[in-house]
Amino acid sequence: MHFLNLSERQQGILRFIVEFMHLHHYAPTIRQIGETVAISSTSVVKYNLNKLQEYGLILRERDISRGLSVNWEQLQQSGYPYELNGESVRGRQREERLPEADVERLRVPLLGKIAAGTPIAVTPSEVYDPEGWIELAAGMVAGPADKLFALRVQGDSMIDASVLDGDIVILRHQETAYDGDMVAAWIEGDEETTLKYFHRDGASVRLVPANPNPVYQPIVRAAEQVRINGKVVSVIRLLR
Amino acid sequence: MHFLNLSERQQGILRFIVEFMHLHHYAPTIRQIGETVAISSTSVVKYNLNKLQEYGLILRERDISRGLSVNWEQLQQSGYPYELNGESVRGRQREERLPEADVERLRVPLLGKIAAGTPIAVTPSEVYDPEGWIELAAGMVAGPADKLFALRVQGDSMIDASVLDGDIVILRHQETAYDGDMVAAWIEGDEETTLKYFHRDGASVRLVPANPNPVYQPIVRAAEQVRINGKVVSVIRLLR
DNA sequence: TCATAACACGAACATTTGTGCGATGTCAAC
DNA sequence: GTTGACATCGCACAAATGTTCGTGTTATGA
Structure with missing residues (x-):
């Protein structure tokens, strides 16, 4: 527009x-x-x-x-x-980014864990103690280096997204998504957090797993039931 | 203050x-x-x-x-x-950090694609003709930062390793592996490249998929049949 | 010309959110 | 032990602020 x-x-x-x-x-x-x-x-x-x-x-x-x-x-x-x-x-933008003066290297806060059965605490309620920061090269994320945060995956419950226990997921914090975005979402009713591709179908939302194997099926839920926590911009797996 | x-x-x-x-x-x-x-x-x-x-x-x-x-x-x-x-x-410490930049940032050559049906041909000479470079923060790989190279995954054939089409795999070039390493290997006879966890069973080798879903099964082959191309140190997935 | 969608109004409402203030606890100085 | 500065606690309160909803008004197109 x-x-x-x-x-x-x-x-x-x-x-x-x-x-x-x-x-x-x-x-x-x-x-x-x-x-x-x-x-x-x-x-x-x-x-x-x-x-x-x-x-x-x-x-x-x-x-x-x-x-x-x-x-x-x-x-x-x-x-x-x-x-x-x-x-x-532009001036304004620069101002926003002051904390990360270094353009080529990004520092992303590691805010906690993501697991199927528990919602992501965007505002953690425990004593505030961030686990640290992830250093990334700027090329590791597409789009603006903005509102980024990282979560460590806990358990194998996100395996339908081809995301394994211990992987680090880089997210951009946003509560809406466009078709085709991979999002982290909390599904009310099911009471679970999931990583899936987002597709809007009228009043409902279709969440499609990244793994095309038919053992992993898309799920469809009413739009109000799906609370988006952020858009997945990157997944990083470190092997020992 | x-x-x-x-x-x-x-x-x-x-x-x-x-x-x-x-x-x-x-x-x-x-x-x-x-x-x-x-x-x-x-x-x-x-x-x-x-x-x-x-x-x-x-x-x-x-x-x-x-x-x-x-x-x-x-x-x-x-x-x-x-x-x-x-x-x-602090802002002032910037200059001190600059010399260290080489240590903190890695450039890994992107040497081509990895797909199930074709062997990876990585000879040292090819290192000098990469398709491009991947910029990484040093923390993205464990262990020494040498002999590293990157491959782009083509096709969904490595999905048993929870690696998707388009993912980038960072490997350390080596021809032997220890138990528990994730390796990229060419299996003679099967004529295919695979990413699996390596385990030695006497004279044979057991290759275990990262995805524990029983639809993906370990394979066992004679040690001579398994040619290790490198050890996987990192998997990176960039979403648009 | 009529239907329909897009845009606008205003008032009521429910929350969200900052402030004020009296009481309590801590600790070092006198 | 008393004093006083500093930090903390709860809670009541009022102001700030977003949302809803019924109802007009203006475009747009068939």
């Missing part, structure tokens, strides 16, 4: 968000957006925000105050006129 | 905030912080957050949900440990 094909309001909203996030270091609320873009109803803002999210330009997390972020890469590709904001989108 | 001079709780809080913001693109709430750092009272979190703000490490805006941001510059100067097991990484 090209920037200029957005509705006027959506352009305004996007511009404001970019500007706001540049000024503060957090996102605006829908009310703040509404005020500056002259939208009286919060629901209208939400409506347009949803559109922007559909276009992949922003990312929003449900029920989270200011849980709004900009997909900078997508924004650039949309032909966003970032000169208008005084500073470039 | 140096990072290590912070109270344990403050260190935990700071660490959590940094990682949280790395994953999401917004700040955590004081409650989320409290849960992960095992602080039961929101006011205690606030108290420590105030401290961190006094030290200039974070910035907070009153009454704003998640209106919390990190002062990255200050953080770096505080000696924040991006590597938890090693010593802290």
Whole structure:
């Protein structure tokens, strides 16, 4: 979706968000957006925000105050006129990545384990003690080196994804996915975490194992039952 | 204020905030912080957050949900440990690290494809004509970083090793193996290349698939029939 | 022209989330 | 032992903030 094909309001909203996030270091609320873009109803803002999210330009997390972020890469590709904001989108991106100044080497936090029977704790509830960091060459992940984290696979339950006990899975944190993405998802009802290829079938979701052997079957669940934890960008197996 | 001079709780809080913001693109709430750092009272979190703000490490805006941001510059100067097991990484230490770059990053030649039906022909001379190079962090391979080469898997024939089409296998060139090593081997008679765990049974060799699913069975062959091409040290899968 | 989808409105609502404050615990200085 | 700074705890509270829903309004196309 090209920037200029957005509705006027959506352009305004996007511009404001970019500007706001540049000024503060957090996102605006829908009310703040509404005020500056002259939208009286919060629901209208939400409506347009949803559109922007559909276009992949922003990312929003449900029920989270200011849980709004900009997909900078997508924004650039949309032909966003970032000169208008005084500073470039690139500048902003650099700022975001300050913690990883080294472009060629990535440091990805190893946040815990992933196993079939237990949900991934994106926000671990125990005493905070990350297990460490994984060093990667930048080429080891496709796409932006952003929102990445690593999990160690525990048990052979993900073998249908050709992922073995002890493997390390590199994920990009996101709660939505596109068809063909391999995702880590928690399936409510089944109460299990799984690694599968994601396909949307209307209101339901089809999760297809990577291993084409027919002993491993796709599963289909209602979309609401499937909670995506992240997109798998890489799997690494270290043999002794 | 140096990072290590912070109270344990403050260190935990700071660490959590940094990682949280790395994953999401917004700040955590004081409650989320409290849960992960095992602080039961929101006011205690606030108290420590105030401290961190006094030290200039974070910035907070009153009454704003998640209106919390990190002062990255200050953080770096505080000696924040991006590597938890090693010593802290400061901007100044960069130059010292540069000479070590060769040690920390590996370039492994990509020598071709590996498929079930064709033997791997790796002669030392071919090393000089690779299809490309794979950049790895040193931690991606165990053991010495010599005699390494990479092959791209073609086809689903190695699925019994939980290795998929397109995966990259990092091998160390060697013609013998110890029990328990995963090897790439050409089996004469069967005329095929396979990736399996190597076990010696007297005069014969037992090759065990990594996938324990009984549809994949070990094979036993006379030792002379099994030509080892190398030991698998790593398997890497890149998803788009 | 009519149906339909896309867009907009506003108010009610439910949560999420930060703040305030009195009470308690700890520890070193006097 | 008393004092006081510092750190902690619970909990009540109010403000901040996203969502839902019934109802208009405006395009779009057959």
